[in-house]
Amino acid sequence: MKPADALSILGVRALRTLRGLGHSAYFFGELLRSVPAALRRFHLVVAQIHAIGNYSLIIIVASGLAVGFVLGLQGYYTLSRYGAAESLGLLVALSLVRELGPVVTGLLFAGRAGTSLTAEIGLMKAGEQLAAMEMMAIDPKQRVLAPRFIGGLVAMPLLAAMFSAVGIFGGYIVGVQMIGIDPGQFWSQMQNGVDVFDDVGNGMVKSAVFGVACTFVALYQGFEAEATPEGVAQATTRTVVISSLAVLLLDFVLTAVMFSTPR
Amino acid sequence: MSSDAFIQIDQVTFGYDQRVILSEVSVTFPRGKVVAIMGGSGCGKTTLLRLIGGMISPQKGSITFDGEVVNARNKERLYALRRRLGMLFQFGALFTDLTVFENVAFPLREHTDLPESMIRDIVLLKLHAVGLRGAAQLRIAEVSGGMARRIALARAIALDPELIMYDEPFAGLDPISMGVTANLIRRLNDATGATSLIVSHDVRECFLICDHAYLISAGRIVAHGTPKELQSSDDPDVRQFIRGEPDGPVPFHYPARPIAEDFGLRA
Numbered sequence: 274m275k276p277a278d279a280l281s282i283l284g285v286r287a288l289r290t291l292r293g294l295g296h297s298a299y300f301f302g303e304l305l306r307s308v309p310a311a312l313r314r315f316h317l318v319v320a321q322i323h324a325i326g327n328y329s330l331i332i333i334v335a336s337g338l339a340v341g342f343v344l345g346l347q348g349y350y351t352l353s354r355y356g357a358a359e360s361l362g363l364l365v366a367l368s369l370v371r372e373l374g375p376v377v378t379g380l381l382f383a384g385r386a387g388t389s390l391t392a393e394i395g396l397m398k399a400g401e402q403l404a405a406m407e408m409m410a411i412d413p414k415q416r417v418l419a420p421r422f423i424g425g426l427v428a429m430p431l432l433a434a435m436f437s438a439v440g441i442f443g444g445y446i447v448g449v450q451m452i453g454i455d456p457g458q459f460w461s462q463m464q465n466g467v468d469v470f471d472d473v474g475n476g477m478v479k480s481a482v483f484g485v486a487c488t489f490v491a492l493y494q495g496f497e498a499e500a501t502p503e504g505v506a507q508a509t510t511r512t513v514v515i516s517s518l519a520v521l522l523l524d525f526v527l528t529a530v531m532f533s534t535p536r
Numbered sequence: 537m538s539s540d541a542f543i544q545i546d547q548v549t550f551g552y553d554q555r556v557i558l559s560e561v562s563v564t565f566p567r568g569k570v571v572a573i574m575g576g577s578g579c580g581k582t583t584l585l586r587l588i589g590g591m592i593s594p595q596k597g598s599i600t601f602d603g604e605v606v607n608a609r610n611k612e613r614l615y616a617l618r619r620r621l622g623m624l625f626q627f628g629a630l631f632t633d634l635t636v637f638e639n640v641a642f643p644l645r646e647h648t649d650l651p652e653s654m655i656r657d658i659v660l661l662k663l664h665a666v667g668l669r670g671a672a673q674l675r676i677a678e679v680s681g682g683m684a685r686r687i688a689l690a691r692a693i694a695l696d697p698e699l700i701m702y703d704e705p706f707a708g709l710d711p712i713s714m715g716v717t718a719n720l721i722r723r724l725n726d727a728t729g730a731t732s733l734i735v736s737h738d739v740r741e742c743f744l745i746c747d748h749a750y751l752i753s754a755g756r757i758v759a760h761g762t763p764k765e766l767q768s769s770d771d772p773d774v775r776q777f778i779r780g781e782p783d784g785p786v787p788f789h790y791p792a793r794p795i796a797e798d799f800g801l802r803a
Contacts, residue, residue, distance in 0.1 A: 401629035402631055404591065405625055405631075405688075408589050410619045410647070
């Protein structure tokens with residue numbers, strides 16, 4: 274291959290990537306503009322919050338419990354070396370509400386609710402349902418996408434809160450019930466060390482951001498999917514890959530902004 | 537053509553990249569008539585419907601809908617026009633998460649503030665018109681292809697449109713469903729005074745119900761006239777299409793290298 278060819282291939286790829294980014298940014302703007310119209314159809318939004326939340330509830334609770342168990346065990350082994358086993362409650366709670374709750378919920382959400390959103394929208398497109406709506410003078414962004422967007426945005430922080438709560442309960446079972454840490458210490462250290470705004474609040478903000486990112490990626494991939502079985506399959510895969518990466522990268526950025534200066 | 541043109545397509549050219557799909561096509565759809573656009577698969581028939589609905593824009597030429605130029609860029613005007621038309625998609629495009637009743641009620645709920653009791657009456661009337669009042673509570677997964685087409689038709693006429701566009705309404709239907717659909721198209725057109733536009737390659741069914749037909753081949757109008765005129769035409773394009781001859785102006789073989797070359801033969 275001549276260097277000129279390589280350069281032109283690089284140029285084509287760069288242009289395609291840029292065009293894709295621009296297109297998705299435009300789509301995001303359109304989606305935001307459709308939100309007020311979707312809020313006027315409030316029953317659709319409620320139905321989506323219910324559907325998206327319910328899709329993921331069991332996996333969130335089960336994972337939260339498992340993560341809580343592991344945190345309880347690992348935390349105890351490490352803390353007991355320094356004679357600080359009583360701080361287990363604090364360690365479990367902070368790890369969950371600041372990091373693990375929002376991030377793991379985001380990743381699970383991408384795999385569970387995100388894929389089903391992409392597949393649903395992609396298949397609606399393949400079945401010409403979106404085109405039919407357009408021809409009825411009904412904007413599918415307002416009728417189909419925006420309610421799901423709001424649903425994801427609301428459901429994600431709720432799911433993350435559920436994850437953290439169940440996780441803390443898991444840590445309690447392992448730490449207090451099984452290992453035998455003093456329950457008073459477990460809860461009071463947690464109470465003293467976890468701040469409502471700095472820790473719980475920031476965790477909620479994180480999960481709201483992840484909610485926007487994951488739902489947007491899922492809807493965009495579904496809406497732009499090629500209207501064939503392979504096209505929908507590829508879009509679903511892309512949803513998981515892009516959402517997961519987005520959650521992890523955004524988490525780093527948000528953590529740097531929120532928790533970089535010790536208080 | 538006549539001043540009573542409901543849809544006027546004027547010198548329209550459309551294509552993707554290098555591929556031209558329609559070139560300088562002019563068609564007139566008179567008010568209150570059933571007009572068929574016929575042609576082989578991939579000849580640009582459905583593209584014509586999408587152009588009229590403003591889903592795509594022509595590269596050249598213009599489309600006029602009851603005196604107003606269809607402009608896909610002005611969403612507000614476009615949506616106002618679309619409210620006056622109903623479109624039947626090839627496979628119905630029904631909303632699979634809703635029941636039959638809710639599918640037909642969908643445009644009514646979205647575009648009107650009618651009370652529930654009135655929506656119920658209108659939906660049942662429309663379903664009755666297509667013979668499916670009894671199927672109102674079925675889920676879409678439970679209905680056959682022919683029924684889906686009729687439900688989609690009931691949905692398309694829910695708001696009493698002035699123009700009804702049918703994209704391949706007969707494709708994949710059994711003979712009974714085909715006859716039922718053809719009959720419905722004609723009856724609905726006459727009862728509501730709407731203008732109907734059928735895109736199809738089913739010659740027999742189209743000729744039974746249409747007032748006028750256009751034949752498209754390779755992106756151009758090759759012939760048009762009443763069914764009778766077309767049937768007695770000597771034009772080779774028309775004859776091949778109407779009689780379904782495998783070879784003719786539309787060749788049987790996709791363009792290829794000479795056969796001897798492909799099989800390594802020597803002449």
